[in-house]
Amino acid sequence: MAKRSIRGCGARFARRRSRGPTVFQNDRPAFLHDEMSRTRAGRLEMSLDKFTRNTIFGLVASLNSSLGSFLGLVIVGRMLGPTGAGTVAIGIWLTGMAVTFADLGLPLTIARFTPELMAQGEMAYAEEIGPYFFRPILFSTTIVVGLFGELALGGAQWFRENLRLNVLSESPDSIWLVIAFIFAVQALNNFGLSVLRGRQSFDVAAKLTAISLPLQLVATGAGCFYAGAEGALVGYAMGSIACAGLALQYARRTTGLPENLRQRAWRFAVNNWGVGLISVIVWSRLEIGFLDYWRGAKEAGLFAVSYTLCNLAAQAPLLMTGGLLPLFAERHALRDRRGLCDAYASAIRFVALLLFPACFGMAAIAPLFLPVLFGAEFAEASASATVLIAMQAFGSISTVSSTLLLACEKSSFLVRTGLIGVVVSLLAGVTAIPAFGVMGAVATRSAVQSFLTLASFIYVAKALNLPFPLSKFARIVVAAIGCAVFARVIVLEWQAPAALALAIGSGAVVYGSLILMLNVLEPNELQLSRMLAGKVLFKAALRKAS
Structure with missing residues (x-):
């Protein structure tokens, strides 16, 4: 048988x-x-749908913040002139440096690890990570507020007399108390926004920043009128007050996190903190401090408005990258290498598609746009603004590679290369900037940022085996150059404010035509573009109507 x-x-x-x-x-x-x-495929489609939704709301939230900063400086420039604008810009720069020093790299750590924990189903730890890291942030913030208070109570005078450091010497020492207030609000604001981004609650962030925008503009105007630069700085802080209040809810006892997770998170935070400190020197407005020291508040103000136009051009494209860190972190956590590679290449193309025409186009119209916006007193900053804005496109595209390295926990490379940028920037601050003023600051800044951008993309291609989409990228740059040339011709031929609208509209038509002719986007990216423009916006409108 x-x-x-x-x-x-x-x-x-x-x-x-x-x-x-x-x-x-x-x-x-x-x-x-x-x-x-x-x-x-279904999971990837869901991930992309979530990414597009996060991108839209993240863009709205960040645009509200950036628009408040931009319009606030326009108000200050119109009401207080170049010197007042320089004082406000220096105060904001000092605040940004202090926030980066005091945050210990923890806000971005929360934004990095929360989506990973959620993707792995560890919802309890995702809820605890915010309160766990709030106490270190609160402790460091208190220390820095105390240091600013010491400067207001005689420390600034001691530095002027003994070390000949004349930062904000044209203002009363009470301005350091104002900076302490702005710093505390901004530090809490950054923490609250990072928790929302980590939990992918971008819609909540958009609502809070929408509430803060009109409050900031009204407070800035009133502050300029009644208290000059100090009042303008207080008004600037009002743009962060809503999210700062949200962060206070995390001041509660926590049950803690597993040992291995704490070690990974702190290691990431330390590396990210190093990257942040380097970025303050290389990527933010360090040149304002050197210009104020060597050349006075007026030249600092001229550079500040050039930098503001630069931010205006680059911010909208860069703000669309707010959803990249959760997306990259999620793909990395799930070991989806193909999905990570596709997301990386598409992100570069999408950011470049918006970034380069915005920067090149703004550079083309800057000689006419800058005095129209800020006043005739700022016309001499036109040349520096043109160069700075055009070169910003090549520096800002590195946001994609930096975000990828953070998501893959490879931020140590950013620290190593950033140190080179720090050395060169500091050398420029005592050589080129004293000798050549604003143009010296623009030239050295552009050179350093271009080097760091090239290095990061080469490292990603070699070490992570994620190639840079060079062919499509080059076509985008060519189309953006065509847009800028056309707009510049119109501005030169017809030097009147009405020419700005014609130059912008015509440049956009030329750019769109060249993009279609050069076949820049892949079919799936065209579909994603339609999703961004239609599906998500339509859903958002329905939610708002309901």
């Missing part, structure tokens, strides 16, 4: 072999492989 059974099994196996082998793919049956492929 057993023999017949064995022979029967052998006969059935022989008949199966005669019909041909069973199709296997990756050691799995074909039907199972197809089912898993459909599952992965």
Whole structure:
């Protein structure tokens, strides 16, 4: 009986072999492989849909913040002139440096690890990570507020007399109390926004920043009128007050995190903190401090408005990258290398598609746009603004590679290369900037940022095996140059404010035509563009209507 059974099994196996082998793919049956492929495709579609939603709301939130800063400086420039604008710009720069020093790299750590924990189903730890890191932030913030208070109570005078440091010397020492207030609000604001971004609650962030925008503009105007630069700085802080209040809810006791997670998070935070401190020197407005020291508040103000136009051009494209860190972190946590590679290449193309025409176009119209916006007193900053804005495009595209390195926990490379940028920037601050003023600051800044951008993309291509989409990128740059040339011709031929609208509109048409002719976008990216423009916005409108 057993023999017949064995022979029967052998006969059935022989008949199966005669019909041909069973199709296997990756050691799995074909039907199972197809089912898993459909599952992965469905997850990727859900991830992209979430990414597009986050991108839209993240863009709205960041645009509200950036628009408040930009329009606030316009108000200050109109009401207080170059010197007043320089004082306000220096105060904001000092605040930004202090916030970066005091945050210990923790806000971005929360934004990095929360989506990973959520993707892995660790919802309890995702809820605890915010309160766990709030106490270190509160402690460091208190220390820095105390240091600013010491400067207001005689410390600034001591520095002027003994070390000949004349930062904000044209203002009363009470301005350091104002800076302490702005710093505390901004530090809490950054923490609250990072928690929201980590939990991918970009819609909440958009609502809070929308509430803060009109409050900031009204407070800035009133502050300029009643209290000059000090009042303008207080008004600037009002743009962060809503999210700062949100952060206070995390001042509660926490049950803690697992040891391995704490070690990973702190290691990431330390590396990210180093990157942040380097970025303050290389990527933010360090040149304002050197210009104020060597050349006075007026030249600092001229550079500040050039930098503001630069930010105006670059911010909208860069703000769309707010959803990249959660997306990259999620793909990395799930070990989806193909998805990570596709997301990286698409992100570069999308950011470049918006960034380069914005920067090149703004550079083309800057000689006319700058005095129209800020006043005739700022016309001499036109040349520096043109160069600074055009070169900003090549520096800002590195946001994609930096975000990827942070998501893959490879931020140590950014620290190493950033140190080179720090050394060069500091050397420029005591050589080129004293000698050449604003143009010296623009030239050295552009050179340092271009070097760091090139280094980061080469490292990603070599070490992580994620190639840079050079062909499509070059076509985008060519189209943006065509847009800028056309706009510049219009501005030079017709030097009147009405020419700005014609130059912008015509440049946009030229750019769009060249993009279509050069076949820049992939079919799936065109579909994603339609999703961004239609589906998500339509859903947002329905939510708002309901």
